[in-house]
Amino acid sequence: MAATAGGKHKMGFVGATSYMIGNIIGSGIFITPTSILMRTHSVGLSLIVWSLCAVIAILGSLCYIELGTSIRDPGCDFAYICYVKWYPIAFAFMWVSVLLTYPAVLAIQAEAFGEYLVEGLQPIVCFDGPNVIYAKKLLGFALLWLLTWLNFFSLKTFASRFQIIATIAKLLSTGLVIVTGFYLLIFRGWTTNLESPMSGSIWKAGDLVLALYGGLWAYSGWDVLNYGSDEIEHPKRTMPLAMLAGIGIVAVVYVAINVAYFVVLDVDAMSDSHAVAATFSQKVLGNFSFAIPFLIGVLLCGSLNSSIFVGSRYMFAAARQGHLPSCFSCVNQETDSPRAAIFAQTLLAIAVSFIGDLDNLIGYVIFAIWFQRVFTMLGLLWIRYKKIPVHPDAIRMPTALIVFFMLLSASLVLIPVVQEPEVTAIGLVIVASGMIMYFIFVWPKNTPVFLQRINEATTNVTSIVFSALPDLKKFDSLDQNDISPAVNCSPNAKSDDFTEITKRISRFDTDSNGTEQPRQRF
Structure with missing residues (x-):
């Protein structure tokens, strides 16, 4: 983004690490x-799975450090696959991702916030019947709009600072559980549940893989910085430090909090619990x-804020x-927002939150995340080849590491095929529908005139409402002297300003025609 050129609105190591943890x-x-x-049946094997998931997340982050420092475009996997011109994929x-995955994640986190807040308020406020459902949604939506407003302003001045505060609160809330558990372990001698850590372990390959899959889901989000790599100060230094520090802190927290759980709860009690923290x-x-x-509501505030960052940068x-x-x-x-x-x-x-069972929806599309990573790793190998x-200033990682993570991602795509073929089939249909949409709307060189007019009109309105200008990648390569840098996007804008906005769009449209791979011009 242009406004970040001087680093005015970029985030440094502390802000980036906070986004990682959050x-x-x-x-x-x-x-x-x-x-x-429930898959491992023992304390020791469960902790091994958590530790192994941390190692896998670190290996993946190393690959994405190379991608983030090599390709300084926002959008993570989307930007990297586009870089090698695999546009249909x-x-x-x-x-x-834009229509389902990220909105569904936001909806689930918002509703979870509302659910925990309603539960905490039950002793004070009586929620019953349908009022509970409405209260959960309204509280979740209220937080979502508040964080949306916060993200309208400078990333470094507002959203990043809020994320730092939310991350500190998040570590304090998890720290309460950890300190309590270790206090009972060290000073009260509660060691019964840890005396035979491997007792009862079940070493079935299928169960272990599914346990690993669940652990990796808990570690998901380690690629958050790649969604806004152009908004990070000194990416070559900040990205690797922030990503590795963030995952390292999370790994320590995850293993420590599980040990704290086991100090208090035995295997049977934890297996029967639907909310182990409660x-x-x-x-x-x-x-x-x-x-x-x-x-937990405080914890979800930070998660929602970082999810808004990820989803919006992808779009x-x-x-x-x-x-x-x-x-x-x-x-x-x-x-620069x-x-x-x-x-x-x-x-x-908000729209996705009303379509039904969000957990099932996530199940349909989560495999697409790992499927996408397979192509991202293939793209990185293609860049080298x-x-x-x-x-x-790109940081280069060993080729063997990239191949290993690609094979690991492929295995995580194949697991649901065996365990839940219906979920995989629906997910593939959703991805295939996206491919069809590409060849209908993006592939043609000449977009219908009425779509171009709709695009120009919506962009003009959006520019006024949000006091913003379109930041098109093709426009970046045009002669900046041809276009005035100061364009009024306020409601009092003159006709010349509307012409300027339209010029940026039309220049983009014209420049796209006849290129090796024309881009969409709705």
Whole structure:
């Protein structure tokens, strides 16, 4: 984004690390331990799975460090697949991510926040019948809109600082469980559940793989910085430090909190618990257990904020590439915030929250995330094979590491085929529908005139409403002297300013015609 050229609105090591921790640590750490234990049946094997998942996340982050420092475009996998000109594949996965995956994640986190907050307020406010459902949604939506407004402003000044505060609160809330558990272990001698850690272990390959799959889901989000690599100060230094530090801190927290759980709860008690943190607090915190729902709510605030960052940057990258209407590429010139994409992701999240069982929806599309990573790793190998130029400050990783992570991602795609073929089939249909949409709307060189007019009109309106200008990738290569840098996007804008906005769009459209791979011009 242009406004970040001087680093005014970019985030440094602390902010980037906070986004890493905030995006990884979510409600999963209070749910996943039970599912992993049900597959492993022992304390020791469960902790091994958690540690192995951390190693896999670190290996994946190393590959994405090379990608993030090599290709300084926002959008993570989408940007990287587009870089090697595999546009149909990039569009297909973008279709799933923008319309379903990221809005569904936001919707689930918002509703989870509302659910925990309602539970915490039950002693004070009586929620019954249908009022409970409405209360959960309204509270979740209220937080979602608040964070949306926060992200409209400078990343470094507002959203990044909020993420730092939320991350500190998140570590304090998980730290409460860890400190309590280790206090009972060290000073009270509660060692019974840890005396035979490998007792009862079940070494079935299928169960272990599914346990690993659940653990990796809890670690998902380690690629958050790749969605806004152009908004990070000194990526060559900051990205590797922030990513490795973030995953390292999360790994310590995850293993420590599981040890704390096992100090208080035996294998049977944890296996029977649907909310292990609540069961833990009821056992040892007594009257203070009422605070746990609020602490988890604080935790979800940070998760929601980082999810808004990820989803909006992905949509912005797709629009900037020309795969979505150009109105979603509009960036506020003062704060460098992609306000239109942020607003659109919030609206989609609210819409998705009303379509039914969100958990099943995530199940249909989650495999697409790992499927996309397979192509991302193939793209990185293709860049090396073809010696495609990348940023001179790129950090290069061993080829064996890239191949290993690609094979690992492929195995995680194949697991659901055997275990849940229906889920995989539906997921493939969704991805295939994205491919079809690409060849209908993006592939043709000449977009219908009425679609071009709709695109120009929506971009003009978006520019006024959000005080923003379209930031199109093709426009970046044009002669900046041809276009005035100061364009008024306010409601008092003159006709010349509307002409300027339209010029940026039309120049993009004209420049796209006749290129090796024409881009969409809705």
